[in-house]
Amino acid sequence: MSAPLPAPSPSSSASSAESVIVTRLRAAGCVFAEDEARLLISTAATPDDLAAMVDRRVGGLPLEHVLGWAEFCGLRIAVDPGVFVPRRRTEFLVRQAAATALAATAAAFAWPGAVVVDLCCGSGALGAALAGILDRAELHAADIDPAAVRCARRNVAAVGGRVYEGDLYGPLPAALLGRVDVLLANVPYVPTEEVGLLPPEARIHEARVALDGGADGLDVLRRVTAEAPRWLAPGGSLLVETSEHQAARAVETVAGSGLIPRVARSDELYATVVVGTMPAP
Known part of the structure; x- marks a missing residue:
């Protein structure tokens, strides 16, 4: 038995x-x-x-929307349903921004702290992560999507920043004109006809305004770049993420606005970042 x-x-x-x-x-x-x-x-x-x-x-709901948070640059970023989920490849943009800000620190005689603006901020992940890396930062973020703004306020408040609702530079305080050291703009850059090819988690559960970059994917980038020189401080930099095949046209756009362009790439993260620096006087 x-x-x-x-x-x-x-x-x-x-x-x-x-x-x-x-x-x-x-x-x-x-x-x-x-x-x-x-x-x-x-x-x-x-x-x-x-x-x-x-x-x-x-x-089919994205894991991050189910959990209520996404891991980004070692942080738990609150992500509400419908809000763009920060991608791991975009951590490369944050690292490039941090290196840019720290180089400015080293070059300055007495630097009171970087003025950082995060446009198309979504959940506010980029600005929050960068502010966490820098010793001191005055952080401002903006997005046109009310759901994203509500979410970003939770993340950005944790690092003492402010979030505004509106289209690109529109809601920013005029006092920031000519003072921005680091301008992050993780703009939507998927061409309109390719949005339907995205994974269902993105095209169904994230706001289209966070994905669709127009006919060639560069419409929002052009608008951001055209106005950037008004907001950047001398020596300040605009950093945008693009796809690899868009980089050459993005560089032309950045150069055409009077900024000095360069391209940074990460093979590990399959990430491409275009940096445009405001010439110093």
Whole structure:
């Protein structure tokens, strides 16, 4: 006669529950199902919360919208439903901005702290991350999407910044004219006809205004670049993310506005950043 099986322990029960979640996530097409299952389990407050979160993820909602946050530059950035999720490749833009600001610090005799503006800020991830890297920063951010502004205010307030609602430079205080040391602009740069080719998580669950860059993807970049010289301080820099095949036209646009352009690339993150620096007097 065989011995009876021991009663399942709490740890084995938890392992079984995780296995069920992983199976459901895999069936829904989640490539990193194991990682996602662990994040969902660690974030959920109750079993009912966990079940609802798994259902939302299986239904196609981006993981970050299910969790309510995204990891970016080592920070947990609050991300509400419908708000653009910061991409890991954009961490390269933040690193380039930090290097630019720190170089300005080294060149200045007495630098009171960088004035940073984050346009098309979405969740405010870029500005918040950059302000966290710099010792001192006066941070301002703006977005046209009310949902993004509400979300950004939570993230930017944590580093003492301010967020404004409106189109590009429109809502910024006039006192910033000619004072901006670092102008971040993670503008939408997907060509209109290619928006429909994006993964469903982006095209369905993120605001189109955060994705669509016009016929060639550079419409918003042109508007940002045209006005940048009015806002940048001497030696200040505009930094924008583009695709690799758009970089040459973006450089022409930046140079045409009177800024000195350069291109930085990261093969690891498949990221391309165009930097335009305001000539010093």
